[in-house]
Amino acid sequence: MSRPRHQVKELEALLTEAEGKGWRVDKKAAYYRMRCPCGKHMTWVHLTPSNPRYEQEKRQKLQGTGCW
Numbered sequence: 001m002s003r004p005r006h007q008v009k010e011l012e013a014l015l016t017e018a019e020g021k022g023w024r025v026d027k028k029a030a031y032y033r034m035r036c037p038c039g040k041h042m043t044w045v046h047l048t049p050s051n052p053r054y055e056q057e058k059r060q061k062l063q064g065t066g067c068w
């Protein structure tokens with residue numbers, strides 16, 4: 001995997017878990033893009049989120065897609 005690591009440990013773990021579930025993760029300029037296996041769901045992971053609940057809320061949204 002040539003993707004550069006996310007500098008936030010919890011978010012890197014989230015991206016790695018996504019890849020394990022068949023999601024595709026690309027590094028863009030200001031965020032990581034996550035695309036699900038079915039092709040209907042996409043989300044972004046910021047590089048430096050200011051919200052301390054960001055990772056938790058992102059997980060809840062991902063679980064809501066049905067593709068997590």
Ligand SMILES: [Zn+2]
Nearest residue numbers: 036038041067
């Ligand atoms: Zn999907």
